[in-house]
Amino acid sequence: MASSMISLGSTSLLPRDINKDKLKLGTSGSNPFPRTKSLSRVTMSVAAKPSRFEGITMAPPDPILGVSEAFKADTNELKLNLGVGAYRTEELQPYVLNVVQKAENLMLERGDNKEYLPIEGLAAFNKATAELLFGAGHPVIKEQKVATIQGLSGTGSLRLAAALIERYFPGAKVLISAPTWGNHKNIFNDAKVPWSEYRYYDPKTIGLDFDGMIQDIKEAPEGSFILLHGCAHNPTGIDPTPEQWVKIADVIQEKNHIPFFDVAYQGFASGSLDEDAASVRLFAERGMEFFVAQSYSKNLGLYAERIGAINVVCSSADAATRVKSQLKRIARPMYSNPPVHGARIVANVVGDAAMFGEWKAEMEMMAGRIKTVRQELYDSLVSKDESGKDWSFILKQIGMFSFTGLNKAQSDNMTNKWHVYMTKDGRISLAGLSMAKCEYLADAIIDSYHNVS
Amino acid sequence: MAMRIRNLASRRTMMMNSSPISGLRSMSSSWWKNVEPAPKDPILGVTEAFLADPSPDKVNVGVGAYRDDNGKPVVLDCVREAERRIAGTSFMEYLPMGGSVKMVEETLKLAYGDNSEFVKDKRIAAVQSLSGTGACRLFADFQKRFCPGSQIYIPVPTWSNHHNIWRDAQVPQKTYHYYHPETKGLDFKGLMDDVKNAPEGSFFLLHACAHNPTGVDPTEEQWREISQLFKAKNHFAFFDMAYQGFASGDPARDAKSIRIFLEDGHHIGISQSYAKNMGLYGQRVGCLSVLCENEKQAVTVKSQLQQLARPMYSNPPLHGAQIVSTILGDPELKSLWLKEVKIMADRIIGMRTTLRESLEKLGSPLSWEHVTKQIGMFCYSGLTPEQVDRLTSEYHIYMTRNGRISMAGVTTGNVGYLANAIHEVTKSS
Secondary structure (H helix, E strand, O other): OOOOOOOOOOOOOOOOOOOOOOOOOOOOOOOOOOOOOOOOOOOOOHHHOOOOOOOOOOOOOOOOHHHHHHHHHOOOOOOEEOOOOOOEOOOOOEOOOHHHHHHHHHHHHHOOOOOOOOOOOOHHHHHHHHHHHHOOOOHHHHOOOEEEEEEEHHHHHHHHHHHHHHHHOOOOOEEEEEOOOHHHHHHHHHOOOOEEEEEOEEOOOOEEOHHHHHHHHHHOOOOOEEEEEOOOOOOOOOOOOHHHHHHHHHHHHHOOOEEEEEEOOOOOOOOOHHHHOHHHHHHHHOOOOEEEEEEOOOOOOOHHHOEEEEEEEOOOHHHHHHHHHHHHHHHHHHHOOOOHHHHHHHHHHHHOHHHHHHHHHHHHHHHHHHHHHHHHHHHHHHHHOOOOOOOOHHHHOOOOEEEOOOOHHHHHHHHHHHOEEOOOOOEEEHHHOOHHHHHHHHHHHHHHHHHOO | OHHHHHHHHHHHHHHHHOOOOOOOOOOOOOOOOOOOOOOOOOOHHHHHHHHHOOOOOOEEOOOOOOEOOOOOEOOOHHHHHHHHHHOOOOOOOOOOOOOOHHHHHHHHHHHHOOOOHHHHOOOEEEEEEOHHHHHHHHHHHHHHHHOOOOOEEEEEOOOHHHHHHHHHOOOOEEEEEOEEOOOOEEOHHHHHHHHHHOOOOOEEEEEOOOOOOOOOOOOHHHHHHHHHHHHHHOOEEEEEEOOOOOOOOOHHHHOHHHHHHHHOOOOOEEEEEOOOOOOOHHHOOEEEEEEOOOHHHHHHHHHHHHHHHHHHHOOOOOHHHHHHHHHHOOHHHHHHHHHHHHHHHHHHHHHHHHHHHHHHHOOOOOOOHHHHHOOOOEEEOOOOHHHHHHHHHHHOEEOOOOOEEEHHHOOOOOHHHHHHHHHHHHOOO
16 A cells, blocks of 8 residues: 655645646746646646645555456456356356345335435334344344444445444454455554454365464453454355354453454355354353444345444443444544445345345355355366365355465466466355356366466 | 553453353443443434424424425436436446446536546546545545645534544644624635645635535635635645535536636545435435546546545445436436426525515514525524524524524425524524
């Protein structure tokens, strides 16, 4: 990230980067302030003074979103986009859920107005999202101990929480998994919250380094925030088992840490919305205070409408009220109030029993397709790979992503030789894989794994 | 503060060690003990209070959201038609970090002109933003990151959230004279003095038209003088244009201040919002633009704006942007929009006249000339906070305590009641 001191108020008339056809300086005696193209009269050109933004350098391309751009530019017909985590059908088309279309039509027919939402967002959405997470009728909801405010999808919700941490826990650290979603670091950096990593992925087993994780959480300064993926870990697809979750909760309580869940894939891991909330509900059972960020980008396919929520479970309704008011205070100078469209869609879907049931079925279908494709990929690898390598990690991983264990050079080979687009950390998005392409992908992986180092 | 937290933490450890693993239990201590209730937002809090009031006579002239003559929120016809057209056409995939390219293109035309050379030369770094607030915040963060020693000069008074925005971006604030309480007009001399006395190369926040909350705008001639002085001082002009179309009814005319600065060669920044002029309040759609020296710099600056947006919300929402680009990209719909904007602006201008005449008819001892001289959605009435409180407690009339009346909330149905109430609380002053 580039940052530079620009000297202001420079009185020099010599800009470093002279736009030559506009300005001629020196002793030639020519007018140093020539006409600019648009004017019918001669005026002083302010281009004579150096720009304030002279020293700004190009920001690096986003490591995830840049993959899709490269894919688009590729003309090879075998190309496969396993980059960004956006669900695709078997025909590799984007998918708008039926319930979403229904909800939008309802909204169109009703002619809803477009007034500002309150800073905390749509009340019906906030109610629905908390119930989806904790279960309707859960004590933390009944006792009003959760501060919920609508946020700009997962990113925006995480950012609100990060800003709250910076403000009320100055100096406190957030521990994030190694690896984690790339944007987590950006969020905490921009919010000026220090972070460090806890061991998570074990390249030797292509599984969870559970002992390392527990140890690192134990060694963190008391009162640290521990960022946990509620389910379907991104980028690895490796989730703790229920027994491991219990131990994680134990050590967090023991060390007086504050859990901070990122739940971006509720429903996408197992296919069941309730089952995927098990880790969060376990912590709620413990009576702990913690954060949960939610996103509806994937599970309702509402990527573009930026709908999510930040929930803060507090020990009392009074604390929840105060916390909510401070979250609003952070949101107001960021965007004033959140966008209404996505919130209405979610509220309509969750608030109508028939549509909710239909959503659950579509969720199962999407998660089911991914599970099927995992199995097909595994079967292709096993049948094609004669080395006897254990590919079972593919089946053990869960959710949209699989961490293949391929290193950067091998991932590059996937792209350069096979036109398979993925992120450099070896992550493939199974949501972008079709049954028809499994064999091709298996060939690419086997080649990259065995023939490239 | 860190010490207190550590001590708090160790107390909790002691409490918790007695039963580290248990079922649901109530905690007598909380991480959030030090969190105080935040004060109510001075603007949005007014609507909250209004909604809670059971009185049938209540009037909301608080938040700046347009109402028709029946006091109802309005969804523009062009917006409804656009929504019908876009229904079911989108895959809802993520927009790029910089937002909808088409929407941004159309939006730049509104601010910079239909045939702007700056657009042609690709010199403008522009991204879709979360309405005006989001545009201002992105710019404030950008200013903090790339001109770290700089301050922002903010007019007195201004929209209260401007202060919050630059404060949370950690950019120090200074103020400049703007409103003249005695004349209820512009303190031009004070403004020019402050511009002159500011260190060279300072950043200034300007309201392009329909100043919020005062409704007081510089004349064209005054804008030209301001621009010349800015040039002499090499100041950076950041325009907040939240009411293009709402001031005069003519968007081109309302962009005059910006066009003057562009003609004079300034490299400006602009925040644009479709909340009011397209009635897209809740959709949160706007645009931040920064005019750069050349295309290369514009690409660079845009990449850095995106870099700021990514850890805030990743990419902006689609729906509102689609509505905007559908309307502005279709000549018929755009023409309908322009008609509807004029209707809204004209209704407000009409209500200004009626309110003023009503107060004069009641025999008010005060001058209400400013009600018709001021422009845009708001009237800075000159009412004191105490008088405003009386209006609320005695008459159930809701407005912000700075005496700002949202003329958009005034109707033929309530203007008499409003005039009477204002007269009652001011007649003895």
